[in-house]
Amino acid sequence: MSEITKQSLTELVENIKNKKLSSTDVTKAFIDRSEKSEELNAYITNDFTSALEKAKKFDQKPNLDSKLPGIPMAVKDLFCTKDIKTTAGSKILNNFVPTYESTVTENIWNEGAILLGKLNCDEFAMGSSNETSFFGNVQSPIDRNLVPGGSSGGSASAVAGQLTPITIGTDTGGSIRQPASFTGIVGLKPTYGSCSRYGIVAFASSLDQAGPMAQNVKDCALLHEVISSYDPKDSTSIDFKRNHYSKELTNNIKGKKIGIPKEYRVDGMPKEIEDLWQKGIQYVKDCGAETIDISLPNTSYALPTYYIVAPAEASSNLARYDGVKYGFRAKGENLIDMYEKTRSEGFGAEVQRRIMIGTYVLSSGYYDAYYLKAQKVRKLIKNDFDEAYKKVDAILTPSTPSSAFKIGEKTNDPVSMYLNDIFTVPVNLAGLPGISIPAGHDSKGYPLGLQIIGKAFDEQNILNIAYAMEEKINFKNKITDWWIK
């Protein structure tokens, strides 16, 4: 048997079910490695002591029929966890201890998993490099001083660095797929309405979705099966027939039609990304699928649309942080002064910037020119996909326009930071599922990902395509343990 922390979720579940490993063995191993990995700064809060107690309790009376029997895992600190501090990476929530549990984490614990701790992320999930967190930036296990991507940067770093076998992140414009791509792991952004948003700290409510991040496609499918559920507590949760994603997983994708959108070839995109894409096209053909050139003509309008819609929704959602009901409060001379100082001292620069953009585009006299315009363009972007899906079953694109960049490289230029999400944002705007799988390395040895976009509710199909491609790609992540002394 290989070292515990190197095992996939599927292997760990099997070994626990066959009593070759106990939950205590597994939990101890991931805690040990997490403790040695402080330099990655992947955790905001750990819950190691109670994790071990829970593991021991599980071993005394193991329920081996559950899907995640005694499996330890850490989650992004955007999910409310009952009685455990939940910060969203922000100073303004630094003392917030939820009195309730998010539905997706509840689903996970109901299947036997054990919480290891809460993972670092960009403040309120606003960022593409995990540099906006109040708790400091996260290091990538791929290389020193390299960003892990964002906003689920702590999650990506923790899975790639083997601090947790699996995790969940959230994806508003690429926050699962981009960090997955940067760190050589698999990340799925489900269809809007597939996973409940109840108990997730809100960023942009019409775009936010929770999703699984894992070392491979099979693990990702299993975790997705656990977290996806209809939830009356989220009015946008959708009651549709969900698959047994892991059981129904197949590498048979013969005859599938896969669209290749020409608009995803952008100016200044490194040749390595184009080459990777071509390789991907060859892989799906080798699997017996057919590729078809398609057009998504409004692709270049997706990012400007996103930077109206997302900040507008964020400015409304974040109005609740007023220093009254929970969170940080600054001293003020009167009520208004208290609000203004609390929000000025409690929010970081990027969050303030987005609240201001959102407030401006919703303000009197500008609403039609910006917000209404963006909603109309969003419709055009969705129409593009609807049109494409008359001809194809799924769409293959690169996940990001480049590999991971250095810490500090893009912090002074918000627009160049935003451009990172150029291939992932259209998927959120159209409410579709998308998965990023590791597909190769660039000349520096950094991972590169490919994205498969599906029809709404067609997660099984994109998981299958990803599964078939994964077998052909045979990607090996280069983790040197550079951070372990």
Place this chain on the structure above:
Amino acid sequence: MSIDLKTIKHISKLSRISVDEQRAKKLAGDLNSIFDFIEKLNELKTDNVEPLTSIAETTLKLRSDEVKSKNIREQIIKNSPQDNEDYFVVPKVIE
């Protein structure tokens, strides 16, 4: 289009985020470069396009109007920065 300091002060007031002079200047620069980028949308003619207001094209489910959470005052107050056990406390608003 250009966002000047006066506009920044106005947005700052609407968002209830106080900003000093230096921060306001930085924000004006950032917002101008972001809005330059957003202006790209004006290339598109959208007069006859219906705005997308809901991404999930389903009808909302109805449920019976029942109280599910009772007697949770303590839980609700628990995280407040200042309370007197029964209420949220804010700076005095009436002289």
